Structures are given as structure tokens and as C-alpha cells.
Amino acid sequence: MTYNSLILSIVTFIYGLAGALYLFAWIFRKETVAKAATWVTIIALAGNTIGIVLRWVESYHVGSETGHAPFSNMYESLVFFAWTIAIIFLVVEKRYQNRTIGALAAPLACLALAYASFSPDKSIQPLIPALKSNWLIAHVITCFLGYAAFAVAFAVSLLYLVKSKDEKRFDQTATVRIPPLAILDELTHQLVMFGFLFLTAGIITGAVWAKQAWTRYWSWDPKETWSLITWFIYAALLHLRMMRGWRGNRIAILSIIGFLAVLFTYFGVNYWLAGLHSYGTPSQ
Amino acid sequence: MENAKKITPGYLQSLWRFLSSLKLTVVLLFCLAALSVIGTVIPQNVSPQDYVRLYGIPGYRLLLVLDIVDMYRSWWFVGLLLLLVVNIIVCSIDRLRATWQVIFVREPKFDLDQYRRRKNVFTFEVPAPAHRTQDAFQRIVAKGFGFCRLVALESGFAITAERGRWTRLGVYAVHLSIVVLIIGGYLGSKFGFEGFVALPEGEQSATIELNRSHQTLALPFAIRCDDFEVSFYEGGQRPKEYRSKLTILENGQEVARQEIVVNAPLYYKGVGIYQSSYGRMDGEPPPAEWDQALPPEIPLAIQSAASGIVYNRTARIGEPLQLPEGLGQLVLQRYEPAATFQSMALGAALIASLSKPPEPPQTITLPLKFPKFDAMRRGTVIISVIPPKADPVKERYYTGLQVVYDPGVWVVYAGFILMLVGCVVVFFMSHQQVVVEVVDRGDGSTVLISGKANKNQMGLQIKLQRMAERLMMATAANVSKDAGA
Numbered sequence A: 001m002t003y004n005s006l007i008l009s010i011v012t013f014i015y016g017l018a019g020a021l022y023l024f025a026w027i028f029r030k031e032t033v034a035k036a037a038t039w040v041t042i043i044a045l046a047g048n049t050i051g052i053v054l055r056w057v058e059s060y061h062v063g064s065e066t067g068h069a070p071f072s073n074m075y076e077s078l079v080f081f082a083w084t085i086a087i088i089f090l091v092v093e094k095r096y097q098n099r100t101i102g103a104l105a106a107p108l109a110c111l112a113l114a115y116a117s118f119s120p121d122k123s124i125q126p127l128i129p130a131l132k133s134n135w136l137i138a139h140v141i142t143c144f145l146g147y148a149a150f151a152v153a154f155a156v157s158l159l160y161l162v163k164s165k166d167e168k169r170f171d172q173t174a175t176v177r178i179p180p181l182a183i184l185d186e187l188t189h190q191l192v193m194f195g196f197l198f199l200t201a202g203i204i205t206g207a208v209w210a211k212q213a214w215t216r217y218w219s220w221d222p223k224e225t226w227s228l229i230t231w232f233i234y235a236a237l238l239h240l241r242m243m244r245g246w247r248g249n250r251i252a253i254l255s256i257i258g259f260l261a262v263l264f265t266y267f268g269v270n271y272w273l274a275g276l277h278s279y280g281t282p283s284q
Numbered sequence B: 001m002e003n004a005k006k007i008t009p010g011y012l013q014s015l016w017r018f019l020s021s022l023k024l025t026v027v028l029l030f031c032l033a034a035l036s037v038i039g040t041v042i043p044q045n046v047s048p049q050d051y052v053r054l055y056g057i058p059g060y061r062l063l064l065v066l067d068i069v070d071m072y073r074s075w076w077f078v079g080l081l082l083l084l085v086v087n088i089i090v091c092s093i094d095r096l097r098a099t100w101q102v103i104f105v106r107e108p109k110f111d112l113d114q115y116r117r118r119k120n121v122f123t124f125e126v127p128a129p130a131h132r133t134q135d136a137f138q139r140i141v142a143k144g145f146g147f148c149r150l151v152a153l154e155s156g157f158a159i160t161a162e163r164g165r166w167t168r169l170g171v172y173a174v175h176l177s178i179v180v181l182i183i184g185g186y187l188g189s190k191f192g193f194e195g196f197v198a199l200p201e202g203e204q205s206a207t208i209e210l211n212r213s214h215q216t217l218a219l220p221f222a223i224r225c226d227d228f229e230v231s232f233y234e235g236g237q238r239p240k241e242y243r244s245k246l247t248i249l250e251n252g253q254e255v256a257r258q259e260i261v262v263n264a265p266l267y268y269k270g271v272g273i274y275q276s277s278y279g280r281m282d283g284e285p286p287p288a289e290w291d292q293a294l295p296p297e298i299p300l301a302i303q304s305a306a307s308g309i310v311y312n313r314t315a316r317i318g319e320p321l322q323l324p325e326g327l328g329q330l331v332l333q334r335y336e337p338a339a340t341f342q343s344m345a346l347g348a349a350l351i352a353s354l355s356k357p358p359e360p361p362q363t364i365t366l367p368l369k370f371p372k373f374d375a376m377r378r379g380t381v382i383i384s385v386i387p388p389k390a391d392p393v394k395e396r397y398y399t400g401l402q403v404v405y406d407p408g409v410w411v412v413y414a415g416f417i418l419m420l421v422g423c424v425v426v427f428f429m430s431h432q433q434v435v436v437e438v439v440d441r442g443d444g445s446t447v448l449i450s451g452k453a454n455k456n457q458m459g460l461q462i463k464l465q466r467m468a469e470r471l472m473m474a475t476a477a478n479v480s481k482d483a484g485a
Helices: A004-027 A031-062 A075-096 A102-117 A135-166 A183-213 A220-245 A249-272 B002-009 B010-019 B022-041 B048-065 B068-073 B073-103 B114-117 B130-144 B165-191 B373-377 B409-428 B457-483
Strands: B122-126 B149-155 B154-161 B193-198 B206-209 B217-232 B237-249 B253-261 B267-268 B271-280 B297-304 B310-315 B320-322 B329-341 B346-358 B359-367 B381-385 B399-405 B432-441 B444-453
Touching: A004 A031, A004 A075, A031 A075, A031 A102, A031 B068, A075 A102, A075 A135, A075 B217, A075 B329, A183 A220, A183 A249, A183 B409, A220 A249, A220 B022, A249 B253, A249 B432, B002 B320, B010 B073, B022 B068, B022 B073, B022 B114, B048 B068, B048 B346, B068 B073, B068 B310, B114 B432, B114 B444, B122 B329, B122 B457, B130 B149, B130 B154, B130 B237, B130 B444, B154 B399, B165 B409, B217 B267, B217 B271, B217 B399, B237 B267, B253 B267, B253 B271, B297 B329, B310 B329, B329 B359, B329 B373, B346 B381, B359 B373, B444 B457
Parallel strands: none
Antiparallel strands: B122 B444, B149 B154, B154 B432, B193 B206, B193 B399, B206 B217, B217 B237, B237 B253, B267 B271, B271 B399, B297 B310, B297 B381, B320 B329, B329 B346, B346 B359, B432 B444
């Protein structure tokens, strides 16, 4: 019955393979390998999609009352996170015609799935009352589109730092294939804007849902507060770039700090801080 | 102007400059981000005993002095938020004063010289005099731009066009939305209330206890709980639904009747009634308990860590049970009414032996109340005892209802919409102005395309290039048509 977790664990390795191919193509400057890496990523993304859909379908067969969209716990959210990362970086790759971003972004998708595979409970469980809402789907999709855009922005910012360090040297062997700094900088900005819009939408859908389920749209629950902290950091980044003309290293570093806040919002809060988002334990 | 400057004292000007500075915005954003962390680490609004236990008496005193026990409502946190709001308002006034003339103007001005001198301009020659291209060019430019005017020149013409002037307002929409959110939040906290009432089945109440002050508040109506039901999924542990059947009474008259569940509250006269908790009237915790004797066939849930599949099996004490997927053999050895694990009291538990040759058999503890206990062993299989279904004899329950009135919620939602729309406009739309100039030169003419945008220069550049291609194609078509005629 659980083909989905089998498929998803295979997909983990395909993302890993794609990452390795991107890295190989980058270091040894093989455009054909880079093209192959793109195709491997597309295959992984297809597998990822099938895994999600299959889990959705299988949830209806596990029990008569278990059927629901697969966005209800850590495992399922990580699987969806990998999917959104892959989609966003493929779009970026197509638009900017550069295949070095994959060397950092594909491993991120692989890591998300690998981490998912360590989840203690992968079984499909029926929804607890608080999660039975149509807002669940809107909330998860908007949040993770935002998170994934920030993840790819993080990868691009790392590339920026690597390249800008290397440009000071005479032999720029490794970084020739990385897009020019100006483009990386613009790309970070575009991704952060996209991510910020969806983070905002994620917080808002969460607030509307919370009003329905927990009586108030904002309760300063740790998850909410950390999403707001993340929002503040990226808001500062956007202001500094648009109004102060900050570019380059400083924006790259802010984008990395922002992504660390995303990671803490996503994982840290669940492990270290108690709150309403601790799924699986009936809270009501 | 000179007079005004003299009258305004220097310190007011510098205060205005301070309040409108971007540095203040960024510093406030980082401060709010950093300070917000405190309240996620130090528990908020818990009892004094808990604080003393966690931080000792001096620590608790310090928390009280600094208002950290309720930091998101503390004077300093709210003060910072208000400073941010003032900053946003002053900034917006400042900027709007400068951009007002640009945004609200009937006929935008185009300084042609300035456009000719810009860096990324496209120029090309066409084999036709300027006046012959005029109509076709104007049609093409007008397609992409809402405003499009023809300017006659000495030896040719210029098309001036622009679009999205209103998008300059996007940033003010986002900033206004934050002010709207704060106002909505304030309205809710000032004029709204949040309270709780526990209603035994069949009983009614017209008062609630307020959550923060613990005072009693009289409602303009009474709530009666006709019935409460809690249901669990198969397996018995995971709650499925909490459902209260409620009736609203005004002056003894039934005026509304509705069933509520979590995520589907009842609204009456703007007051929301939410399913929040429940309990059994005798004070016992409500879920099914093993208070009766163990059944001879003990139901077990066996989950394979490898496949994640949960198998339901039954076992008798002393009889070996072969586990699925070759996960070994399980023997339930005895029932322990008060089991402990590393000096932790687990309550009633079954002690079992799990063996999978060649590994030596393991003794495992299966507490009846904690079905996830065995997962901590991190073995290849997780075993739990399935508790019995709740007693079919219906017990009497009470339903716990949150009763909330928030007159600011629609203001907040309006703020949400304004913020989302504003963000889309700020991030993905821009004010673009272009000039297409065609000047006679010999038999043909020279075309110059130039433009500027307040954001997304790259996008404008691509757009201008496409326009250049289209204009070239149009002249080519014109010329061949003329040749044919």
C-alpha cells in the first residue's frame, strides 16, 4: 500500500544524482553533462509529483476516513518542499539559461527528501480536527512556495559569495561558468521578492485559518512569531536593496541570514519550542 | 517657502528627518526581529509558580520588571511597533509629496533630449520617410501602452507612451496595509472580548469567563449545549471530531440552532462560538481507559519501521505471535498494573519479549496509555496496544466553548488584501515610459527607441528590444506593399 514512500526514497537518490551531475559539469566544464543533469532533475521532479499524487490516492485506501491531501505532517511537508525547490530552480535555470545553480539547488531538494526519510512516522494518518480545513492546502502551498524561493535565493547567494571571492584572484577557473555577479544579484532580488510575496500570503492564509480554528488570527505562537521574524528580515533586505541601493555581498549575506530564519521557523520551532503547530499530538 | 523655513524650528525638522529615515525602518525591523525571539524562548503568560520553578525568584522579578511575561503586549514592544507605524506614515507622506506630481498629472511630460541621451537606446534605419511610418508605428506602440501621444517634430515625429503610472502607488498600499492591520488589531483588543464557558450537556449559560482578566461577562443571549459528541478514528487514540449541538436563546426564545465542530464555529450577532475543549462530567479524562479487566485476546498495532505499514493483530499472554514482514516473534509475558521505565511511572503496561534470531531476545514494555512509547526504542518494529473502544453507555460530557467578539477582524482582513495586492504591484509591476522618435534622413529615416522605468530595468530592456523588432517588421511589410503597388 505504501508505494509512495518507496518512490519518494528512490527520488531522493535521483535528486542526488542530478546534483552530482551538475557539480561534475560545473567543475569539468561539460555542457552535455549539465544538460543531462537537467533531464535527471526533470525525471526526479516527475517522480516527486507521482509520489505526492500516489500518497494522496493511497490515503483513501488506507482507511475509510483517512483520505486527505498529503500536507499534514513533517514528512509530507518535506516531500512537498523538495518539489517546490525543484520546480523553482528549473524555472530559474530555464529563464537565465545557466546550469550552475543546480549544483547547489538539486542537493537542497535531495537533502529535504533525505531528511524526510528519517521521519519516525511515515504512515498515512487521518486528520485531527484542527487540520480539517480547506485552508490547510492554501496555507501549505503558499508557505512552501515562499520557503522554496528563499532556498533557491540562498543557493544563488552562496554562488555569489563564491564568485565574488574568486574574482579577486587572477585565475578564475572554477567560477567562469557561474553567471555574472550582476545577474546573480538581480536573481537573488527576484527570488526574494517572489518568496516574500508567498511568505506574506502564507502568513495571511494561516491567520485566516487560525481565526476559524483557534478563534484568533494571531496568538504569538512560536511558529507564527518566527514566521514574522523571517518576514522582518526579508523586509529589511528589500528596503535596503530598493531604497539604499545595497547590492552584492551584503544582500547575499542578508539572504543567507533570512534563509537560516526560514530553517528555524520550519524545523527549529518544531523541535525546540512548543506550540500549536506540533502536529500529531492531539492539542485540542 | 522662505517664510515657512524660518518658522519651522530646527529640532522639528530634524525630528521629521529622523522619523522619515530608512535607517530607522531597517533598525526597527531588525530590533523587532531580534526581540520577538525572546517571547518564543521564555514562555508567555504562564503561572507565577511556573516562572519561579524555571527561573527562580530573582529571575521572575526581573521578567516582571521588564514585562517579559507578556512581552508582545509590553510597553516597549508595542512602542517599537508604534514607532514603526509612525516611521511608515512619515516616510509615505515624505515620498508622496515628491511623487504626487508624477502620479497625478493629466499629460505626462517627456523630455526628448533626456531620452536621446540615455544609455540603452535602440537605433536603426528604415527605407521610408518618417510620415509614411507614422500610423503603423503608433498602432504598434499603443498596443503595449495605455497612454500614447504623437509629437510632431521639424523633420519627423516622436511617439511618447507610458503605462503603469498608478503602480507607483503600490508601495503606499503596502505601507497603508500595515497601518490598517494595527488599527484592526487595536479595535479588536479595545472593543472585543474573548472568554470561555464550559457547558454540560443540556445546560445553558448567558455568561462567560474572560480569558485574560478572569472576570465574568454577561452575553446578550444564552448558549445551550443540547449534545456533545467526541469521536475517534479506528485504533482509538486519534481524535476525529468534537461536535457540539448548540442553541442560542434570547429572552427565553430559541433564535438559532447549529452544530459546531473545530474549524466551523457558530456566529451570532458578530460573536463567534468556537469548539475548544471538552471533558467528562465526573472529572475523569474522557478517552477510553483500561479500567476493566484485560480481554483474553489483546489487540496490538504492529508497525514496520521499514515499510511504515501498520498491521492489526491480537495476541494472548504466553502465546508466541509471528510478526509480519519477518520481523520476528513476540511473546506477551505478563500484565504490570504499575510499570516503570527508568523510574518514570507509565501506569498499566504489558511486558513482552521480542526475538529475531540471531539477535538475543529483547524485553519490551508496552504501556497501555502511551501507544508511541515503543517507537523510542528505534527498533525495526513499533508495537502498541490498541485500547478498547469507549464504553457504549453514553457518559455525560461538558463542552468547552471559546466565545469571541472581534469587531476589528474585517479591518484586519481588508489590510491583508491590501497588503497582498500592494506586494504584487510593488514587486511585479512598474511605471514604464518610452519614446519612439523617427527623423527623416535622406530617402529613409532613422528610428530611435528609448525608455525608462522606475523598477525592473531588465524587463523594460527586453520589451524595448521586442518593440524594435516589431517596428522593423512593420516597415519591411510597408515597403514591400508599396513596391507591389
